[in-house]
Amino acid sequence: MGDFLIINNVTKTYLARRRTIADFILRRKIPYIRAVNGVSLRLDRGKTLVLLGESGSGKTTLGRLIVGLEKPDSGKILVDGEEVPYVGDKSYMRSKLRGKLQMVFQDPSSSLDPFMTIKDIVSEPLIKLHMPKNEILRMVIEALEMVGLDKSFLNRRPIELSGGQRQRIAIARAIVTRPELVVLDEPTSALDVSIQSQILNLLVKIQRELGLTYVFITHDARVARFIADYVAVMYLGKVVEYGSADDVFNEPLHPYTQALLSSVPKVGVRELPKTISGEVPSAINPPSGCAFWPRCPYAMNKCRNEEPQTKVINNREVRCHLY
Ligand code: SF4
Numbered sequence: 001m002g003d004f005l006i007i008n009n010v011t012k013t014y015l016a017r018r019r020t021i022a023d024f025i026l027r028r029k030i031p032y033i034r035a036v037n038g039v040s041l042r043l044d045r046g047k048t049l050v051l052l053g054e055s056g057s058g059k060t061t062l063g064r065l066i067v068g069l070e071k072p073d074s075g076k077i078l079v080d081g082e083e084v085p086y087v088g089d090k091s092y093m094r095s096k097l098r099g100k101l102q103m104v105f106q107d108p109s110s111s112l113d114p115f116m117t118i119k120d121i122v123s124e125p126l127i128k129l130h131m132p133k134n135e136i137l138r139m140v141i142e143a144l145e146m147v148g149l150d151k152s153f154l155n156r157r158p159i160e161l162s163g164g165q166r167q168r169i170a171i172a173r174a175i176v177t178r179p180e181l182v183v184l185d186e187p188t189s190a191l192d193v194s195i196q197s198q199i200l201n202l203l204v205k206i207q208r209e210l211g212l213t214y215v216f217i218t219h220d221a222r223v224a225r226f227i228a229d230y231v232a233v234m235y236l237g238k239v240v241e242y243g244s245a246d247d248v249f250n251e252p253l254h255p256y257t258q259a260l261l262s263s264v265p266k267v268g269v270r271e272l273p274k275t276i277s278g279e280v281p282s283a284i285n286p287p288s289g290c291a292f293w294p295r296c297p298y299a300m301n302k303c304r305n306e307e308p309q310t311k312v313i314n315n316r317e318v319r320c321h322l323y
Pocket of ligand 1: 255256290291292293296298299308319320322
């Protein structure tokens with residue numbers, strides 16, 4: 001499904017909590033959480049991959065790994081043939097991908113410094129790239145225009161703006177370096193419903209104009225359906241289904257995908273959506289076998305004991321013993 005973005009067997013673990021002095025003294029072991037567990041995906045340039053799942057599925061960690069804000073414990077991520085550097089490593093400064101990978105966060109109120117001017121916020125990534133000063137202002141104004149704002153915003157501050165305008169500023173800051181790939185982490189979920197579609201349409205327009213590749217993180221199947229070319233459904237750090245948006249939405253194969261998508265009303269069907277029962281189990285102590293079995297209506301004995309491996313069915317990857 002492409003070779004612009006290649007995620008090859010990536011795993012990322014964290015300590016379940018910070019180590020305290022008492023832990024050292026008592027030699028207590030702290031459990032690990034496998035936030036991302038052996039994920040492999042591929043994507044073509046200019047396409048949108050949606051990472052879909054409930055909170056705790058590992059979507060945001062995978063997004064942060066893709067832009068180098070986290071370092072994988074094992075596995076590799078390549079963009080356009082280059083290994084993604086971790087921002088904390090020395091190799092980052094020499095990497096061709098510097099400035100080419102950007103991320104937009106969920107809540108613009110917390111991701112933008114409320115007291116900085118818009119000019120300073122949007123120019124920050126260009127200053128880090130040592131762009132010439134006379135170029136910076138031109139590029140900032142161009143980025144503002146691309147997100148539907150003008151230079152009258154330059155000296156204003158986020159605190160004076162609406163939620164939708166703030167998210168436009170966050171998008172302008174992400175595209176000002178002319179990146180090749182942008183990770184969008186639930187970019188509309190903190191906004192009013194009336195503003196959400198405006199921002200989604202804006203993102204589609206910018207993608208076409210700049211030829212951007214998007215990795216779009218969401219828990220909302222309706223948003224996923226609107227924006228996705230490809231969908232990777234994640235559950236407890238693993239991809240349980242991956243395929244083209246048309247295939248996944250028209251005929252979801254994995255029981256978890258089926259449950260997530262049942263919340264999207266179908267045209268002409270006047271049926272109340274089913275809700276998915278139970279909660280995502282603890283990542284510290286995940287269920288044995290298939291991690292979804294405690295919530296799965298089709299669970300069999302085998303599901304409790306044996307972890308399903310990825311199978312390819314009609315151009316789709318799916319992890320489930322039903323196939
Ligand atoms: Fe359900 Fe078993 Fe498939 Fe897991 S492997 S999704 S428990 S049927």
